[in-house]
Amino acid sequence: MPVSAPDxxxxxxxxxxxxxxxxxxxxxxxxxxxxxxxxxPEDVTMSDVAAAAGVGKGTLFRAFGDRTSLIRALYQERLGxxxxxxxxxxxxxxxxxxxxxxxxxxxxxxxxxxxDHRHLALALEGTGADSPYGTEHYAHWHALLRxxxxxxxxxxxxxxxAHALLAATRADLVEHLAGELATPxxxxxxxxxxxxxxxxx
Amino acid sequence: MPVSAPDxxxxxxxxxxxxxxxxxxxxxxxxxxxxxxxxxPEDVTMSDVAAAAGVGKGTLFRAFGDRTSLIRALYQERLGxxxxxxxxxxxxxxxxxxxxxxxxxxxxxxxxxxxDHRHLALALEGTGADSPYGTEHYAHWHALLRxxxxxxxxxxxxxxxAHALLAATRADLVEHLAGELATPxxxxxxxxxxxxxxxxx
DNA sequence: ATAAGATACGGACCGGCGGTCCGCTTCAGT
DNA sequence: ACTGAAGCGGACCGCCGGTCCGTATCTTAT
Numbered sequence: 001m002p003v004s005a006p007d008x009x010x011x012x013x014x015x016x017x018x019x020x021x022x023x024x025x026x027x028x029x030x031x032x033x034x035x036x037x038x039x040x041p042e043d044v045t046m047s048d049v050a051a052a053a054g055v056g057k058g059t060l061f062r063a064f065g066d067r068t069s070l071i072r073a074l075y076q077e078r079l080g081x082x083x084x085x086x087x088x089x090x091x092x093x094x095x096x097x098x099x100x101x102x103x104x105x106x107x108x109x110x111x112x113x114x115x116d117h118r119h120l121a122l123a124l125e126g127t128g129a130d131s132p133y134g135t136e137h138y139a140h141w142h143a144l145l146r147x148x149x150x151x152x153x154x155x156x157x158x159x160x161x162a163h164a165l166l167a168a169t170r171a172d173l174v175e176h177l178a179g180e181l182a183t184p185x186x187x188x189x190x191x192x193x194x195x196x197x198x199x200x201x
Numbered sequence: 202m203p204v205s206a207p208d209x210x211x212x213x214x215x216x217x218x219x220x221x222x223x224x225x226x227x228x229x230x231x232x233x234x235x236x237x238x239x240x241x242p243e244d245v246t247m248s249d250v251a252a253a254a255g256v257g258k259g260t261l262f263r264a265f266g267d268r269t270s271l272i273r274a275l276y277q278e279r280l281g282x283x284x285x286x287x288x289x290x291x292x293x294x295x296x297x298x299x300x301x302x303x304x305x306x307x308x309x310x311x312x313x314x315x316x317d318h319r320h321l322a323l324a325l326e327g328t329g330a331d332s333p334y335g336t337e338h339y340a341h342w343h344a345l346l347r348x349x350x351x352x353x354x355x356x357x358x359x360x361x362x363a364h365a366l367l368a369a370t371r372a373d374l375v376e377h378l379a380g381e382l383a384t385p386x387x388x389x390x391x392x393x394x395x396x397x398x399x400x401x402x
Numbered sequence: 403a404t405a406a407g408a409t410a411c412g413g414a415c416c417g418g419c420g421g422t423c424c425g426c427t428t429c430a431g432t
Numbered sequence: 433a434c435t436g437a438a439g440c441g442g443a444c445c446g447c448c449g450g451t452c453c454g455t456a457t458c459t460t461a462t
Contacts, residue, residue: 017429046420056441133377159394167368176334191361198400218458246448257412
């Protein structure tokens with residue numbers, strides 16, 4: 001007699017065990033450290049992450065499913081503040097700003113994020129199999145940017161322009177310019193700002 | 202008494218064996234077919250290529266060194282005609298054209314090439330380890346485009362703009378738009394042309 | 403034509419990776 | 433304390449890129 005279903009909707013869904021959440025956090029922290037400290041993301045292996053987190057491989061895969069999902073989870077977590085600032089923060093990033101000032105602010109914020117988390121972004125976009133496109137994450141940013149551009153440009157061009165602008169902040173391009181060519185941060189920001197401005201008068 | 206050195210410069214350098222050149226060609230052909238027919242480039246393995254070419258793995262690796270080099274060789278070969286047209290062909294692609302007409306022509310040609318060789322371009326750019334940037338191939342196109350742009354734009358912006366324009370024709374973006382979203386070829390070309398035009402008045 | 407040497411062939415083999423499995427441990431509700 | 437479920441961990445698997453080396457084939461000099 002299953003009388004005591006405290007929540008009649010959605011399947012039971014117990015709360016996770018304490019050790020599980022601890023291990024999950026440990027794995028995320030370890031992965032962040034390892035990616036940040038590695039020159040190429042693909043030479044930090046899943047075994048490395050497990051070892052660095054003081055956890056067995058089974059645990060790691062149980063918690064995250066596969067390599068790609070681990071990287072995505074980590075990326076989303078780090079991106080959280082920016083996502084929040086865009087969704088409900090003050091201008092020029094937040095929704096109160098006009099499109100004309102929000103678009104450059106958005107792109108600048110994205111560039112800065114990739115500069116600050118180069119290795120992680122590289123790991124995410126370079127995970128071979130799955131291209132950046134097709135992730136909900138990309139769809140989200142593209143839709144936002146497209147909508148903002150729709151009043152500033154001939155409407156037919158907004159969609160492609162959004163793609164093109166996002167392509168200009170791809171992790172491997174940023175890595176190439178900032179990392180290998182050692183372009184100073186402020187110069188990169190200025191270049192991207194100029195490029196953006198050139199597209200919307 | 203080594204009297205008969207027909208060419209006194211550069212080390213002897215015999216001409217390659219007949220079977221070697223035949224096998225090399227067979228491998229390139231097989232690889233092209235396999236990549237073209239596969240949905241994701243990374244699930245055509247080196248063993249697949251060797252088998253399809255009727256050749257042992259040792260032969261394959263002896264001829265090309267490694268996977269990346271094989272893909273690059275194949276890509277360069279297919280790109281040959283375009284390279285030639287740019288280097289010495291008639292306007293608007295060739296050197297006789299003015300920069301203002303050559304830039305859009307170049308980008309359109311590049312886009313068309315990627316549309317026609319999506320799988321191959323995807324294989325090249327998605328080979329995980331090595332980013333597209335840093336290959337001499339990319340350096341070549343970027344330098345050409347940058348030089349053309351220097352005169353049409355404030356000189357400080359030419360370099361970054363060249364990167365941004367090339368980023369708009371990245372293989373995975375093209376695949377996303379033309380493949381998954383099924384954007385018609387002509388529309389894509391129009392979008393890229395409009396985008397290019399917007400950057401240089 | 404033939405012998406001799408260089409070159410290429412091919413597939414068994416290797417190290418390491420992402421991912422799975424399952425006996426054992428640890429937690430949470432009673 | 434008791435018990436069943438959830439989590440743990442590391443041996444294990446299949447596969448892939450890449451190497452190795454005994455053998456077959458081509459080229460060149462005679």
